[in-house]
Amino acid sequence: GGGTGSVTAPIPSTATAGTTSYYVSQTINGCESPRAQIDVVVNATPALPVVTSPVTYCQNVTAVALTANGSNLLWYTVPTGGTGNATAPIPSTATAGTTSYYVSQTINGCEGPRAQIDIVVDAPPDLSLALGTTIDPVCIGGMSGVTVINSEVGVTYQLRNNADNSLIGTALVG
Numbered sequence: 001g002g003g004t005g006s007v008t009a010p011i012p013s014t015a016t017a018g019t020t021s022y023y024v025s026q027t028i029n030g031c032e033s034p035r036a037q038i039d040v041v042v043n044a045t046p047a048l049p050v051v052t053s054p055v056t057y058c059q060n061v062t063a064v065a066l067t068a069n070g071s072n073l074l075w076y077t078v079p080t081g082g083t084g085n086a087t088a089p090i091p092s093t094a095t096a097g098t099t100s101y102y103v104s105q106t107i108n109g110c111e112g113p114r115a116q117i118d119i120v121v122d123a124p125p126d127l128s129l130a131l132g133t134t135i136d137p138v139c140i141g142g143m144s145g146v147t148v149i150n151s152e153v154g155v156t157y158q159l160r161n162n163a164d165n166s167l168i169g170t171a172l173v174g
Contacts, residue, residue: 017044046112049073049105054098054118055091063091066117070105076114077101084111096123 003023010022020042023035049070057063065088066075074084079102089101098121102114 012040012042014042017042043108043110045110046071046105046107048113048115049103051103051115051117053116054120056120056122057091057093059093059096059121059123061093063093063119065090066101066103066119068103068105068115068117070103072106074104074106074111075101076103079114079116091119091121093121096121 005025012020012022018041020040022038022040024038025033025035027033049068051068055066067088072086073088074086075089076082076084077089079100084104088103091099091101099119101117101119103117104111104114106112
C-alpha cells in the first residue's frame with residue numbers, strides 16, 4: 001500500500017541496467033483492486049566484439065571468412081543501419097584498397113555497438129624499379145615478407161622470414 005496512483009501509465013527508463021517494479025490496480029464501482037506487480041528488466045548493452053584490424057591480403061589471393069570473439073555475432077557492410085548476417089563474410093581480394101566490415105554481438109536480446117574490421121588489399125609491386133631500389137615488404141605470388149632488389153642483371157626476389165628477417169631463398173628475373 002501507500003503512494004499516490006496515476007491514471008497515466010509510466011514510461012520506464014532504460015538509462016540504467018537493472019530491474020524496476022511498477023504496480024497497477026483497477027477501480028470498479030469505487031472499489032480499488034489489489035495491486036499487480038510489473039517488473040521491467042533493463043539489460044546492459046553488450047561490449048564490442050573483440051576483432052583484429054586491419055587484416056591484410058595480397059591482391060587476388062584467397063581470403064578466409066572474418067572472425068570475431070563475441071556472442072551471437074551479426075556482420076554488416078555499413079556502420080549503422082542495414083541488415084546483419086549471422087554468417088561471417090569472406091572479403092574479396094580482387095581490387096586493391098581498403099574495405100570495412102562491421103560486427104556486433106547480442107547478449108540477453110540486446111545488440112551492442114559494431115566493431116570495425118578493415119580489410120587492406122595490397123596490389124602487386126611495380127617491378128620497373130631503378131637500379132638498387134629496395135621495396136620491403138611487397139606481395140608476390142600471394143607471399144608476404146618478400147624483399148625486391150633491382151640489380152644490374154635484373155630483379156632479385158629475396159624471400160625472408162618475417163620473424164627474424166633470415167634469408168629463405170632468392171630468385172633472379174633477368
